[in-house]
Amino acid sequence: MIATPTTESPPRVLTRVRGVLKPSMLGQLAALPAIVIAVLVGSQLNRAFLTVDNIMTNVLAASAVLGVLTVAAALIIIAGHFDMSTQSVVAFAPVLSVWLVMPAAAGGSGVELDPVLGLLLIFVLGAVVGAINGFLVAGLKLNAFIVTLAMLILLQGMTLGIGGGETLSNLPEVFTYLGSARWLGIPAEVVVAVAVFVAAGLFMRYTVTGRQIYAIGGNPDAARASGIRVERITFWLFVASGVLAALAGLLMTARIASVTASQGNNILFTVFAAAVIGGIDLRGGRGRIVGVATGVLLLALVQNILLVSQIPSFWVNAIYGAIILLALMTGALAQGSWLTRFRRSPHAPQPAPDRSGDDR
Amino acid sequence: MIATPTTESPPRVLTRVRGVLKPSMLGQLAALPAIVIAVLVGSQLNRAFLTVDNIMTNVLAASAVLGVLTVAAALIIIAGHFDMSTQSVVAFAPVLSVWLVMPAAAGGSGVELDPVLGLLLIFVLGAVVGAINGFLVAGLKLNAFIVTLAMLILLQGMTLGIGGGETLSNLPEVFTYLGSARWLGIPAEVVVAVAVFVAAGLFMRYTVTGRQIYAIGGNPDAARASGIRVERITFWLFVASGVLAALAGLLMTARIASVTASQGNNILFTVFAAAVIGGIDLRGGRGRIVGVATGVLLLALVQNILLVSQIPSFWVNAIYGAIILLALMTGALAQGSWLTRFRRSPHAPQPAPDRSGDDR
Amino acid sequence: GCGGPADAGGADDGRKRVAYSSTSISDQYRVTFVRLLNEAAAARNFEMLPLTDANNDPAKQITDVTTLLGQGVDGIFIVVLDSKAIKPALDRAEAAGVPVVAVDQGPTAGKVAITVRGDSVLEGRQGCEALGEAMGGKGKVLELQGDLAGAIGVQRSKGFNDCMAEEYPDITVVSRPTQWAQEKATTATQTVLSTDPDVNGIFLASDSAMLPGVIEVLSRLGRLVPAGQEGHVPIVSIDGSPFGLEQVRAGYVDAVMAARLGDYATLSAEYLERAMNGETFDLGPTDHNSTIVQDGENIADILVATPVTKANVDDPTLWGNQAKG
Amino acid sequence: MSPTDPPAIEVDRVSKWFGPTRALDDVSFAVAKGQSRALLGRNGAGKSTLVSLITGIARPDTGELRIVGEPLHGQDDRIGCVYQRSSLIPAFTAAENVLIKHYPRRRGGLIHWRELRERARGLLDEWTIGDLADEPVERLQPMHKKIVEICRALVSDPEVLILDEPTAGLDKSDTARLFALLERLRERGTTVLYISHHLEDVFRVCDSVTVLRDARHVLTAGIGDVTMAQLVEAIVGEQPPSAVTRPPRASEAPVVLSVRDVRVDDRVGPVDLELRAGECIGIAGLEGCGKATLARALVGLEPRSGEVVVDGREVEPGDVPEALRAGIGYVPEDRHVDGMVSVLDVSENSTMALAPRIGRRPLGFLPRLSRRADLDRAYAELARQWRIVASSPRQLISELSGGNQQKCVMARAFATDPRLLVLVNPTAGVDVSAKASILASLSSALDRGAGVLVFSEDADDFALCDRILIMIRGSVVAVLDEEWTEADLVAAMQGEAA
Numbered sequence A, B: 001m002i003a004t005p006t007t008e009s010p011p012r013v014l015t016r017v018r019g020v021l022k023p024s025m026l027g028q029l030a031a032l033p034a035i036v037i038a039v040l041v042g043s044q045l046n047r048a049f050l051t052v053d054n055i056m057t058n059v060l061a062a063s064a065v066l067g068v069l070t071v072a073a074a075l076i077i078i079a080g081h082f083d084m085s086t087q088s089v090v091a092f093a094p095v096l097s098v099w100l101v102m103p104a105a106a107g108g109s110g111v112e113l114d115p116v117l118g119l120l121l122i123f124v125l126g127a128v129v130g131a132i133n134g135f136l137v138a139g140l141k142l143n144a145f146i147v148t149l150a151m152l153i154l155l156q157g158m159t160l161g162i163g164g165g166e167t168l169s170n171l172p173e174v175f176t177y178l179g180s181a182r183w184l185g186i187p188a189e190v191v192v193a194v195a196v197f198v199a200a201g202l203f204m205r206y207t208v209t210g211r212q213i214y215a216i217g218g219n220p221d222a223a224r225a226s227g228i229r230v231e232r233i234t235f236w237l238f239v240a241s242g243v244l245a246a247l248a249g250l251l252m253t254a255r256i257a258s259v260t261a262s263q264g265n266n267i268l269f270t271v272f273a274a275a276v277i278g279g280i281d282l283r284g285g286r287g288r289i290v291g292v293a294t295g296v297l298l299l300a301l302v303q304n305i306l307l308v309s310q311i312p313s314f315w316v317n318a319i320y321g322a323i324i325l326l327a328l329m330t331g332a333l334a335q336g337s338w339l340t341r342f343r344r345s346p347h348a349p350q351p352a353p354d355r356s357g358d359d360r
Numbered sequence C: 001g002c003g004g005p006a007d008a009g010g011a012d013d014g015r016k017r018v019a020y021s022s023t024s025i026s027d028q029y030r031v032t033f034v035r036l037l038n039e040a041a042a043a044r045n046f047e048m049l050p051l052t053d054a055n056n057d058p059a060k061q062i063t064d065v066t067t068l069l070g071q072g073v074d075g076i077f078i079v080v081l082d083s084k085a086i087k088p089a090l091d092r093a094e095a096a097g098v099p100v101v102a103v104d105q106g107p108t109a110g111k112v113a114i115t116v117r118g119d120s121v122l123e124g125r126q127g128c129e130a131l132g133e134a135m136g137g138k139g140k141v142l143e144l145q146g147d148l149a150g151a152i153g154v155q156r157s158k159g160f161n162d163c164m165a166e167e168y169p170d171i172t173v174v175s176r177p178t179q180w181a182q183e184k185a186t187t188a189t190q191t192v193l194s195t196d197p198d199v200n201g202i203f204l205a206s207d208s209a210m211l212p213g214v215i216e217v218l219s220r221l222g223r224l225v226p227a228g229q230e231g232h233v234p235i236v237s238i239d240g241s242p243f244g245l246e247q248v249r250a251g252y253v254d255a256v257m258a259a260r261l262g263d264y265a266t267l268s269a270e271y272l273e274r275a276m277n278g279e280t281f282d283l284g285p286t287d288h289n290s291t292i293v294q295d296g297e298n299i300a301d302i303l304v305a306t307p308v309t310k311a312n313v314d315d316p317t318l319w320g321n322q323a324k325g
Numbered sequence D: 001m002s003p004t005d006p007p008a009i010e011v012d013r014v015s016k017w018f019g020p021t022r023a024l025d026d027v028s029f030a031v032a033k034g035q036s037r038a039l040l041g042r043n044g045a046g047k048s049t050l051v052s053l054i055t056g057i058a059r060p061d062t063g064e065l066r067i068v069g070e071p072l073h074g075q076d077d078r079i080g081c082v083y084q085r086s087s088l089i090p091a092f093t094a095a096e097n098v099l100i101k102h103y104p105r106r107r108g109g110l111i112h113w114r115e116l117r118e119r120a121r122g123l124l125d126e127w128t129i130g131d132l133a134d135e136p137v138e139r140l141q142p143m144h145k146k147i148v149e150i151c152r153a154l155v156s157d158p159e160v161l162i163l164d165e166p167t168a169g170l171d172k173s174d175t176a177r178l179f180a181l182l183e184r185l186r187e188r189g190t191t192v193l194y195i196s197h198h199l200e201d202v203f204r205v206c207d208s209v210t211v212l213r214d215a216r217h218v219l220t221a222g223i224g225d226v227t228m229a230q231l232v233e234a235i236v237g238e239q240p241p242s243a244v245t246r247p248p249r250a251s252e253a254p255v256v257l258s259v260r261d262v263r264v265d266d267r268v269g270p271v272d273l274e275l276r277a278g279e280c281i282g283i284a285g286l287e288g289c290g291k292a293t294l295a296r297a298l299v300g301l302e303p304r305s306g307e308v309v310v311d312g313r314e315v316e317p318g319d320v321p322e323a324l325r326a327g328i329g330y331v332p333e334d335r336h337v338d339g340m341v342s343v344l345d346v347s348e349n350s351t352m353a354l355a356p357r358i359g360r361r362p363l364g365f366l367p368r369l370s371r372r373a374d375l376d377r378a379y380a381e382l383a384r385q386w387r388i389v390a391s392s393p394r395q396l397i398s399e400l401s402g403g404n405q406q407k408c409v410m411a412r413a414f415a416t417d418p419r420l421l422v423l424v425n426p427t428a429g430v431d432v433s434a435k436a437s438i439l440a441s442l443s444s445a446l447d448r449g450a451g452v453l454v455f456s457e458d459a460d461d462f463a464l465c466d467r468i469l470i471m472i473r474g475s476v477v478a479v480l481d482e483e484w485t486e487a488d489l490v491a492a493m494q495g496e497a498a
């Protein structure tokens, strides 16, 4: 039998070295060096930064909503689509639900739905929105980006129409419970968000459907050719995204102990930033949920550092943007130094950072 | 010589029919039926709708900024990238420039730059921002979406930091001229926007570089292998996008006769919506500038109709979203009926509306 | 003129056709004002077009106004989103001979009949004074700023900080921008209070946009104590939303600078009617506890915000007590 | 097998249209169980279309397909298929791609990754590439991708196996391995539908043939009942074009390419060679020997050191436009990767390199124009010359048959009348007569004084070569001049003889 070239010595050595260093892991956790830097800088700026309480409550709990939304976005992006409507579900589902629950005197509809039913309704509304998106995208083959963008505008408008722009506070406890509860000493929001990450991570890595989602985003024709029910999975993904967005809405409501039509506004940019920094490829088919977690964590840390530092308010945003740019560049450099050397494919001469990671 | 199958009779008939009906045209101008409906509805709702003044001033002039930004977005998307930073350039370039021009007493820096230089500086700033984006994307191979998103945050922050949140008005006339001038009775803004559309349309359709941009967006590796300077063109495209954004910023400044840090905020979604409704494929390589024009026109018309109609304000946004969804669905239906019949491929059994058009 | 066909306006029954251009309608303050203004307009038998919502986009507000002019309105109420950027729209209204009354936020460029407004800088000062007093003149205060890209946010912050620097040099101010967003205010409060134990006072640029989250954070941190008891964190805010008044009643909030929304509505309707009849207005004190002053090239009827404490919180003229809910 | 047994594959009056193009016209034939049937036809005859109908990813417009007597509904697990066009998931590892329809699971239903890796490694090891199991397929050589696809098709022991040009991209040893495998499958009773343009292979591995021509069924026969010449005539529909031979060259012609000490990292080199006008040099070697890398380095797609002089002009490394302007025409290894822009039409794809030349600059300073009419005229000429079958210049290149796509890529490289042609696997997927016409085009390019470098593993591609350089592990280890046989070539590539 002929020795194929791949078993020759230099590649083999490289393969071994690679096995140890796992640049694929590094590639996935591209945000890791930036996180380390952020932690170092933060601990210098303020002694209170590196306390359990600050990290738990102000970093993690404050980014639970972002985390859940980013998981939703990541699932849809991996499947090769976009879901912009999640941002509006964050307001729509809780506002409508709370409006139905609250008495007229407190600004509600007067229907006075049972609060527990109201809680369930939040998720039902998320699922319904997701199902409509899913039908339009998977069934009617409309472009997901623009469909969900229209849905975003529609729902934002409906939220305004229903709630009349009012802020409803003094909510029943079921709506605010997650914001103040601690489970085993850990804020409930954090537990919920971590559970979402773990569930999504395991789902995407260890279930056949999860793998099929990657396949759909990676090469839809090939996915179809290998018998994957592309339309059905896409539909259910949008439903899942809607439900996750509803969960994020509940977390948001619990956090601010009120509902307002503007809650969640403008979070979408941060969601996409977290997903992409976390290694999700916007073209679909690549990226891991664990990477998404690092992306969310990095942004949360930076925002916290900006809050606990003494930067003049007018410059906070400029510095935030500059830090993201720097994080990207260090990420690219870190990857570059490892990855271009070890694993440049002859057909993709440019080491596009969003491509070079080992996905899944 | 063998008769090739194409010369046989049934195909030829079909080819002819197709030549006459030009479903490709319909596919590109997917927004056209929706525009017709919008005009009909608008003229029913309000007598003032179909007046030259309303169309010129409230529809066209009001969407000049949107139009110029959408052209910039379309160019970049066709090349397979994204440029989110344009939105921030709309504020950044004029604010910095005007700040340098205005005397300290009027809230400026006191440098008192010559206004004409200030005008030029707007474009220089746009070009510089574009060049930085271009360098990061084409040179360092960073992901364009996230780079320009970070740039957006950075520039928004810098704009706030520089201007201190103040609005500067009583600008020298060079900055406001375009907002009030009429050329041949047509608002100058409209002339400028139309000129941008025509120039971009001709460029993309009739120049070698324009065609190469399509190739780059379609398959950068193949483009490179066939001798196209992918990096160089990408770089200059980002510069062009920055300059167009600066032009949009100037138009905006002229329109509101002042500069403010928040100008241009939130326009990005509308820009993407207009581009996608106009038939630009977010995956790159497809779409025509004339389609973009219809997308912009449709959104401008709908917004105007919502203004002149008697819809309760709280529901205006909801109805706006619903109309975009309907426009998408009618567009898909109109395309579907023509195109799925004529050109469905077995490898892409789904007649994705954004794919099916004969592009450019 | 650019006003479009004149016959499109003026209702047949001789009622005046008026319109309202709002900056946004996504918070309770604006929503309540819409209702109060509609009531005031109805009382004067105006025909009120549906309001236009600029969605916080100054360029859109210009388009809104020119479009309204094209529909042949006789008068316009406007909450000016950007005091300078609105000029082109006001110029066109002036050219079309349509009087404009600015409410709550006035222009500094362009002509209006009169502006009926409060004074954001003064509100900031009032807040500072109330808070300085409640804190006993020393300590560290968290200032939750509004959107620094807009005039109101900047002015309230300026008034507050200038006054703090002048009158309470022993109070340190920690400022955090919130963009008027509830969740940003919540996170900022949570983070600053938990990492900086010295902070013992909070100033909110708006209670309608930020208060529920702030109260929630305090209660989570176990620092929600009514005034007069040990550990109370003094809170002062601007706006006077129903929730704000409720917290004043409960003693958690020390004082609220309540805008006189009801007066804004009735007075602006009155001024618009008079302006449409060709009247002009004189400088000087008015019969409704305010003064008409020169305001750039325009005049303004300045209705100073009412400081609301536990003593006067049940005053039915406060908009927070008029809002439904 | 009893005669009452239903045939494994039954194609019954099937027609399929793509817009104006008729891909299949009333085609009927059947393949009995256990047979291995060759499906032959020219490029665009409809073979791959038929495959997509049988595997259920497309539906016939009229007619019916039956698998073992049952009408086909959607996709069927009893069929395994290697498509002409790669249908792998690029980001997945080879192992995962192999088992994508049959993930091994743990008791809880979760994927058992270790078992997946081990099973896949076992399957891939039969092809000696077990250690690539954990590599994402997008980083694999085209050949290894093909092997992954073959392994995937065989994973579930299908009753019917369809192979659409499986040997395209495979080297000799793997082709031999595939044939041995087919032999075993035949013993096991698997029905095989085998599509290829290599008729010798067909005679080796098939027991019957079906020929399509212009979308119609023209012939079905036992392999023993037809001769090679008859087959060719059935496929082509006329007298086959005569083989191209070329006269010997004089050695005084000017040098068009001189390569000195070229290296690409540690992968290739040092390589030195000299090519004269009218000379054709073949570069042969097993997949992975670095020949494609060398080709890419020559046109500037790969960073390199050393000196490359084309037509007396030194070419900067890493600058493709410069290299092409110096007079290189390039056909890349895999058209799907960097050969074509699938969202553009045939006309633009074939004239992509030409456009900057035929475009005029109005007024001297405006951007260079690219007029559709000019391009279409240039395309029409190329299409005629290269016999590209497309329904119109506006047809998307992705809708062409594989062979016609390859012709477009070839046409583009020749269109600029280059002094030097760098051709990698030039005849991948093209039919017998197109192959002949490609060789004819090559020959006339040589006559015009171009130099040609052919990088390939297919002995047929070297028909016109004056000598063949053999590459092993990135360096040229041997040269075959004048008379050589295929056996010599294979031996040399494997480093057995010099």
Ligand SMILES: Nc1ncnc2c1ncn2[C@@H]1O[C@H](COP(=O)(O)OP(=O)(O)OP(=O)(O)O)[C@@H](O)[C@H]1O
Binding pocket: B343, B344, B345, B346, B347, D018, D019, D021, D022, D023, D041, D042, D043, D044, D045, D046, D047, D048, D049, D050, D084, D389, D390, D398, D399, D400, D401, D402, D403, D404, D429, D431
């Ligand atoms: N998606 C499609 N859209 C339009 N036409 C198509 C499409 N797919 C195939 N065709 C056309 O159908 C005809 C048959 O193509 P097919 O791929 O079946 O040929 P083939 O026999 O496999 O050729 P080759 O040997 O080159 O692979 C060709 O004319 C091709 O252009």
Ligand SMILES: Nc1ncnc2c1ncn2[C@@H]1O[C@H](COP(=O)(O)OP(=O)(O)OP(=O)(O)O)[C@@H](O)[C@H]1O
Binding pocket: A005, A006, A008, A011, A341, A342, A343, A344, A345, A346, D141, D267, D285, D286, D287, D288, D289, D290, D291, D292, D293, D294, D474
């Ligand atoms: N990125 C890389 N880094 C290091 N070595 C590599 C890399 N890619 C490939 N190689 C090795 O370089 C050698 C040449 O491989 P290459 O992929 O260049 O072959 P090729 O040029 O495609 O050859 P062929 O034309 O025969 O397919 C092989 O030994 C391969 O394992």
Ligand SMILES: [Mg+2]
Binding pocket: D047, D048, D049, D084, D164, D401, D402, D403
């Ligand atoms: Mg084929």
Ligand SMILES: [Mg+2]
Binding pocket: D141, D142, D287, D288, D292, D333
């Ligand atoms: Mg190779």
